[in-house]
Amino acid sequence: MIGSPEINKLIRKILSPTLKDNGFDKVNTRNNWGWKDHCIWVLDITAVGKYFSDVTGWSPMSVYVELGIYYCFVPPKDGELKIGTKAELLPKPHQCQLQKQLYCSLDQSNYTYHFDNPAEQKRNDIWWIEPDGANIEKVINNIKQSFLSDGLVWLMKYTDLVTAFKEIESEHDSFNKFYKARYFAEHLNDNFKFEEYSHLLEKEQKRIEGLFS
Incomplete structure (x- = not known):
């Protein structure tokens, strides 16, 4: 079975340069941040894990991608924020005041058609990663495409405080x-x-x- 190091290697090769070129300052493979004047951009890539896999049928290394914008003038409610080595704030997506998921545009029906739960068959907020890693490059490229076509637009839109306030x-x-x-x-x-x-x-x-x- 494929492991995280192999997946992370392709994330760093395919996705990380795109994040660096589009506003992210701290690119740590699966955890990424970009600091703006009044807010912090966040992008996390998370494996669904064994328990989720056992319950739903998705392969355990399959991933979902979360975005968030943390507005620095809003005091945190849910515990302390992680602080980096340079005293920078490192919020997680669930700590952000606005949050968004990225979506897969690949046809994954050949993996999901046999699921017992129809909702799991149709969901597109998870990227299936084959146990042997055969489709990793295709998955990471699709995540990159989703970020550029949807995620980056969302981040730029809600970096504007008036627009973000209206959304809230x-x-x-x-x-x-x-x-x-x-x-x-x-x-x-x-x-x-x-x-x-x-x-x-x-x-x-x-x-x-x-x-x-």
């Missing part, structure tokens, strides 16, 4: 939305929305506390 405001009402929106409004000097979201955040906090009292 379009989310379903929740503590998480109000929390992010409050700090965006403060950073953008929108006093009216800052007061609005501060009030909504306080109200939602009290509602949640009431559920456990």
